Amino acid sequence: xxxxxxxxxxxxxxxxxxxxxxxxxxxxxxxxxxxxxxxxxxxxxxxxxxxxxxxxxxxxxxxxxxxxxxxxxxxxxxxxxxxxxxxxxxxxxxxxxxxxxxxxxxxxxxxxxxxxxxxxxxxxxxxxxxxxxxxxxxxxxxxxxxxxxxxxxxxxxxxxxxxxxxxxxxxxxxxxxxxxxxxxxxxxxxxxxxxxxxxxxxxxxxxxxxxxxxxxxxxxxxxxxxxxxxxxxxxxxxxxxxxxxxxxxxxxxxxxxxxxxxxxxxxxxxxxxxxxxxxxxxxxxxxxxxxxxxxxxxxxxxxxxxxxxxxxxxxxxxxxxxxxxxxxxx
Numbered sequence: 001x002x003x004x005x006x007x008x009x010x011x012x013x014x015x016x017x018x019x020x021x022x023x024x025x026x027x028x029x030x031x032x033x034x035x036x037x038x039x040x041x042x043x044x045x046x047x048x049x050x051x052x053x054x055x056x057x058x059x060x061x062x063x064x065x066x067x068x069x070x071x072x073x074x075x076x077x078x079x080x081x082x083x084x085x086x087x088x089x090x091x092x093x094x095x096x097x098x099x100x101x102x103x104x105x106x107x108x109x110x111x112x113x114x115x116x117x118x119x120x121x122x123x124x125x126x127x128x129x130x131x132x133x134x135x136x137x138x139x140x141x142x143x144x145x146x147x148x149x150x151x152x153x154x155x156x157x158x159x160x161x162x163x164x165x166x167x168x169x170x171x172x173x174x175x176x177x178x179x180x181x182x183x184x185x186x187x188x189x190x191x192x193x194x195x196x197x198x199x200x201x202x203x204x205x206x207x208x209x210x211x212x213x214x215x216x217x218x219x220x221x222x223x224x225x226x227x228x229x230x231x232x233x234x235x236x237x238x239x240x241x242x243x244x245x246x247x248x249x250x251x252x253x254x255x256x257x258x259x260x261x262x263x264x265x266x267x268x269x270x271x272x273x274x275x276x277x278x279x280x281x282x283x284x285x286x287x288x289x290x291x292x293x294x295x296x297x298x299x300x301x302x303x304x305x306x307x308x309x310x311x312x313x314x315x316x317x318x319x320x321x322x323x324x325x326x327x328x329x330x
Contacts, residue, residue: 039327043078051317053094054305059313065092094135106133139179147174166201176217188215207242229262264306276303
C-alpha cells in the first residue's frame with residue numbers, strides 16, 4: 001500500500017505515524033526553557049527513522065524501536081546506540097522488556113517479535129491477525145497483553161508461547177495498555193475508548209470519559225489513581241479506579257496557536273509525572289497530576305516514546321531518530 005492509500009484510511013494517530021515514515025517533516029528549532037532542575041541531553045541514534053517507543057530497564061541498558069523495523073540498543077546510558085537486526089521491515093510501534101534478556105516488540109500487520117538474549121536477535125511469534133499492533137505490556141514474566149487495531153486484544157499466560165484473543169467489545173483501535181498486576185488493567189484507544197478489567201481480561205468493561213477524543217496512553221500509580229492522554233491536549237484523571245474520569249485538558253498556553261496531541265504519560269512516583277507529545281513538548285507535575293507546568297519543547301520534533309528506569313533518569317524518542325536524555329535534579 002502506498003503512503004497516499006495508507007493516509008486515506010489511517011486514524012489520527014496512525015496518520016502521524018505514516019506521515020513520519022513516508023515524508024521528511026521539518027520543525028522550527030526549539031530549546032528547553034523550563035526550570036533549571038531538568039537537564040536535557042540529545043543523544044546520537046545514527047538513524048533518521050521515527051522511533052515510536054523506547055524502554056530502559058536500568059539507567060544503562062535500553063532499547064528503541066520504530067520505522068522500517070528499526071531496533072536500537074544501548075548499554076551505556078545512550079552514549080552509544082547500535083542497530084540490531086529485527087528481521088522485519090515493518091513499522092515497529094512498541095517495545096517491552098520483561099527482564100534484561102526477554103523482550104517483545106509489536107508492529108504493523110500483526111507483527112509480534114521476541115528476544116531472549118537481550119535484544120541481540122529477534123524471532124517472530126505468529127498471531128491470528130493482520131491488524132496493526134500498537135502496544136505490548138507484561139504484568140509478570142508469564143502474563144502479558146498486546147493491543148491493536150479493530151479492538152484487538154491478545155493475552156498470554158505462559159510467557160508468550162501461546163496467545164489467546166480476548167473479546168474487547170469494541171472495534172476501536174486500541175493504542176495502549178497498563179496493568180498494575182496480572183488481574184487489574186486498563187486499555188485506551190480511539191473514540192474516547194477506555195476499557196478496564198479486574199479478572200485478567202476475561203471481561204473488559206467500558207468506562208466513560210465524556211469525550212470522543214483519541215486516547216494514546218494510560219498510566220496508573222495505584223488501583224485508584226490514573227491518567228489518560230490524547231489528541232488536542234486531552235488529559236483525564238481518575239481517583240476512583242476509573243468509575244469517574246475528570247477532564248483536565250491542558251490549556252493552550254501563552255505562545256500556543258493550537259492544542260497539541262499528548263502522546264505518552266509516565267509517573268516516577270505517586271506525585272511526579274511527565275507527559276510528552278507533538279513538537280517535542282514536555283509537561284511535568286509534582287502534585288499527582290492536579291496541575292502541570294506550562295509545556296516546553298525538549299526537541300525539534302514530535303515525541304512518541306517515554307521511559308523512566310528510576311526517578312532521576314528518563315529518555316524520550318521521536319521523529320528523525322530523536323533520542324533525548326532527561327535528568328531531573330529534584
